[in-house]
Amino acid sequence: MKKITAARACATALMVLVLAAGLEGAFALEFSFLVGDVSLSRQGKSSAAGLGQKLADGDTVITGPGGMAVLAYGDGSEIRVMEKSRVRIGSTTVKDSGSVSVVSGAINARFQKLARGSERKVVTPTTVCSVRGTDFLVGVSDGADSRVEMKEGALEVRNPYGGRNLGPSSKARISLAESPADDEEEADMAAWKAARDEEMDRDPAGRGKRFEGYINNMGERSSKSSGKLRDLDSRLGGGKPVGKREIEKTGEELSAVQRDMEDDALLNESATASIEGIIDRYGRDRTDIYDTFYRIKEESNRVAEQQRRNYEALQAVRESYRKAYDEIMGKHKESMEKIKGGIDRESVKPPKR
Numbered sequence: 048m049k050k051i052t053a054a055r056a057c058a059t060a061l062m063v064l065v066l067a068a069g070l071e072g073a074f075a076l077e078f079s080f081l082v083g084d085v086s087l088s089r090q091g092k093s094s095a096a097g098l099g100q101k102l103a104d105g106d107t108v109i110t111g112p113g114g115m116a117v118l119a120y121g122d123g124s125e126i127r128v129m130e131k132s133r134v135r136i137g138s139t140t141v142k143d144s145g146s147v148s149v150v151s152g153a154i155n156a157r158f159q160k161l162a163r164g165s166e167r168k169v170v171t172p173t174t175v176c177s178v179r180g181t182d183f184l185v186g187v188s189d190g191a192d193s194r195v196e197m198k199e200g201a202l203e204v205r206n207p208y209g210g211r212n213l214g215p216s217s218k219a220r221i222s223l224a225e226s227p228a229d230d231e232e233e234a235d236m237a238a239w240k241a242a243r244d245e246e247m248d249r250d251p252a253g254r255g256k257r258f259e260g261y262i263n264n265m266g267e268r269s270s271k272s273s274g275k276l277r278d279l280d281s282r283l284g285g286g287k288p289v290g291k292r293e294i295e296k297t298g299e300e301l302s303a304v305q306r307d308m309e310d311d312a313l314l315n316e317s318a319t320a321s322i323e324g325i326i327d328r329y330g331r332d333r334t335d336i337y338d339t340f341y342r343i344k345e346e347s348n349r350v351a352e353q354q355r356r357n358y359e360a361l362q363a364v365r366e367s368y369r370k371a372y373d374e375i376m377g378k379h380k381e382s383m384e385k386i387k388g389g390i391d392r393e394s395v396k397p398p399k400r
Contacts (some may be wrong), residue, residue: 050075076102076126076147079119083130084111084318102139104144107320110152116324120159124167127155133321140312140355146170148317149193152323153186153236172318174221175310176205179310186236189328190254191321193221194230206314207268222256224261253327255339258322262347265315268307269353274359275304283367294368294375301368305361312354319347 078085078100085096088107096108096116108116110132118126119132128134132152135154138144147154148170156169160180161269169176172191181200187193195204195213202213209226211219218230232239247254278302321345 050153074189075121078102079125080171081115083114084118085109085128086111086113102136105139106136107150108132108136109136116247122159123381124158125156126169127157129153129155133320134326135317138313138316140316140351140358141309142167142231144309144313146313148313148320149185149187150317150320151187151189152288153184153240155182155184157182170311170313170317171221172314172321173223173225174204175204175313184236186240187321188247189241189321190243190247191223191258193228194236194239195219195221196236205310207264207311224386236254243383247325251325251333251336252339254325255336255343258318258343259346261318262315262343262350265311265318266350266353268311268347269350269357271310272304272311272357273353273360275300276357276364279304280360280364280367283364283371291375294372297368298359301364305365308354308357308361312351312358315347315351315354319344319351322347350352 078096078098080097081096086093086109087096087100087102088109089103090105093109102108102118108118108128110116110128110130111155112130114130116128120129126134126147129152132154133150134152134154135148135150136146138146146168147156150270154169156176156178157169159166161178167178169178169185171185171187173193173195174195176185176195181202182198183200183202184196184198185193186196195202196218197213197215199215201215202229204211204213204219204221206221206226208224209391211227211229213219214262218228218232219230220230221227234242279297289322322340326337326340326344329340331337
């Protein structure tokens, strides 16, 4: 993965502050096409989806056998939700994230090219797909394994274990608690998902252990993020002189922390939804499996609460950074103007021959 340059990081951090208010409209989604059994779950209540109906953060789109829905953006981008799929809109932690989470099933996403510095995210329980303009398929098994198939364009897939850049016609598999890897399977998405679902049915206890390790890793990362935020906040408000180079370095670090925190929050929310689906799948008939996943869900909820507090702290640190950046860059500009103004231009002209 390429490192973000200091200048780009500072620009990104400030751009987030300036554009945040306008993201809600830019990422608005609505149903533009419906076939068969398609329902919308909103605040615990389920109803039939309606053509032209707008979607809000926290909504879940559910397609039954033979059902299909197209979710359209204002710029012509669209997400085609295939049959027997569950797709969650937005985030309860990351405000105006514009994300779409594939909890289970499959989608075909087609995104128009975005403006420089813009990004949309398609999330699964195991990966974040960073989108700027492309055409690709995403599949998720009932046990949270993911698969990405590229049609056109390029895509970055990443999670806490690693990342990968995908080009046209490439494929990647992202298993639970593993880094993205090349996928050489010839099976289509439906056959791939059926095979992964059978694996989980054969060993749900083993899947529980993988989920437990995954959620524990999320908790450890959240604790580290708390420490990084405290360090950045102390650096910005410590009373020590901070120069242009130092503020640029701080901006780079802040952008990296913000991206990781947002990714982790989105991944944890999607993983929690997957865990809830597994609990529903087995019910109380399998007490051992039910108890295991219910305990893991409680832990994922605890991690989510820590992530929420971190995200609130992030807003305060971003505001401190903005003020420090404006002050330091203003002083730097004033200093440069004084230097320019103090030069005797006549004295530095070359002598006439």
